[in-house]
Amino acid sequence: MTTTPVRGLSPVLDTGRTMLGPALRDAVRSHLGPEMSRIAHYHFGWSDAEGRPTGTWGGKMVRPTLALLSARAAGAADADGVPAALAVELVHNFSLVHDDIMDGDETRRGRPTAWTVFGVPDAILAGDAMVTAATSVLLEAPGAGANSAALSLMTATQRMIDGQTADVAFERRDDVTPAECLRMAGDKTGALLGCACSLGAELVGGERAVVERLRAFGEHIGLAFQLVDDLLGIWGDPDRAGKQVGADLRARKKSLPVVAALNAPGSDELRALYLRSEPLTEGAVQRVTDLVERAGGRDWARDEAARQVAEAGECLAAARIPDDVRGEFLEVAGFILGRQL
């Protein structure tokens, strides 16, 4: 069968994808039963709904590539980090499959989501099978730190679940603070990215200080990504394809710039417009955009993103790792902040 990896993302990511594509498929085949494997193959984009190969490997593999890098950061070979990479990717996709059900999202990566094709019950089970397989892959690894790595992965997963819970709960609340919102984003996006950046190092028994600094680096990058993503969700970026300008506001999302603005002095008009349930007219979306900016929400989010990037850089600089690996971490971080997580 011919498989066509999408090349040209970044040299580091191209290498990651080449190493990990077949390994991920093997892990799915050997750990999931035939029915669950079929759904996973569809979800990952390897097969169509009838099980016919699509000829693609699917996915950018950003998180698992970071996990490979972290094994190299601890002085091990890329190959030693593969179980960590697969585990992170399986947990990430478990969360996507379940989130799509919870959010009622009908498309992902331009294709119908798993639950729309296989039904909610089988999609719940497929997510369950993926998170279970993630733990198994890691515990079967020969690495000295398998137990500790699996525990870190579970901690990140638990935080991701808390972040998703908080995100949903925020939609029903009018008094969310920027601090709460940052914590939610740290749980929902930062925790697994921090785990990805450190899990390979932890698995191969890397130095505790290196593991912790790489984890902090990833968490800060994750938060910076979320801030940038929220900014683009309101103001967009004419140079990039992606989120539609105003989409988050039309959905009345409690995104970071909005929450900062809602908590700023003199936000009465913004609160009156935004904190209700009727759909916003296009005029109101434009007015809300202006009010969020005037209340300082845009500046706050930009400053906060810059602060997170700076902290990420300090963590990475402080980690005792080879310089070429540091450079590759920065390359992938740049790719993520170019809004492709």
Next chain:
Amino acid sequence: MTTTPVRGLSPVLDTGRTMLGPALRDAVRSHLGPEMSRIAHYHFGWSDAEGRPTGTWGGKMVRPTLALLSARAAGAADADGVPAALAVELVHNFSLVHDDIMDGDETRRGRPTAWTVFGVPDAILAGDAMVTAATSVLLEAPGAGANSAALSLMTATQRMIDGQTADVAFERRDDVTPAECLRMAGDKTGALLGCACSLGAELVGGERAVVERLRAFGEHIGLAFQLVDDLLGIWGDPDRAGKQVGADLRARKKSLPVVAALNAPGSDELRALYLRSEPLTEGAVQRVTDLVERAGGRDWARDEAARQVAEAGECLAAARIPDDVRGEFLEVAGFILGRQL
């Protein structure tokens, strides 16, 4: 706060409940975030939908009690088996919370199911949080076999997921064989019970042969339970409360006695009556009951249950464990086969 454990189930189970009730609550509090903990408290019966304590510990704790016994079987103290017990109970309840969503079941243990109270999204997340916590509890345990025990728990969980998948798929198929049906029941019910009977021993680093024999004992008891449960689902038992006579047939369930009868020679009338989608009249339920019995479905299931119980007994007899622990395993098995798993 006063808590009232339901006593008098069996001396072994009473002891298990007393040890495990508070420990399970602590594990939920320390591993789940506040929102997920609230849902878990409700699901376990410790709180009502508003979070007010109910004053009960909830649950019979059959599986975790078996896990404690298995630690003692390997020469350790009950207390050393507690993490294994909690992990098994958390995985079991993860599966209940998700199964209730999948099956659309609105009540469990006489109370509204979690998804009807908290909504499907939060109930999916609560199940996810429980299975994640199960792994963490086990990996944090000081036992020599934490890694190996966690891997066994994941294997059992993966089989449980496969069993649930097969069960759902069988409803759409007309050609299920008794062998497939036994395999499904082994996955769905046997795997976690086998895990419960061996996980404590595995966690404390017990002898491999003891672990394997206890696991096989539990799997056979699980299969026997399923066969008895299926028999009672058709013919009931006037001496016991529980399943309503004929309930499984009215739901056209592909239970073990039915599948055996459908595969027996001369089952044309049964197949014509049963393998269609219209509701069965009460007369037809009676006729199907007779046809399943005449085709040998009842005898086959009884014989198979007896065979499973005999094999379970052989496995337990062959395990090098203290006689008092063996006696307690038999006491709990008797309780399960009295149809209270």
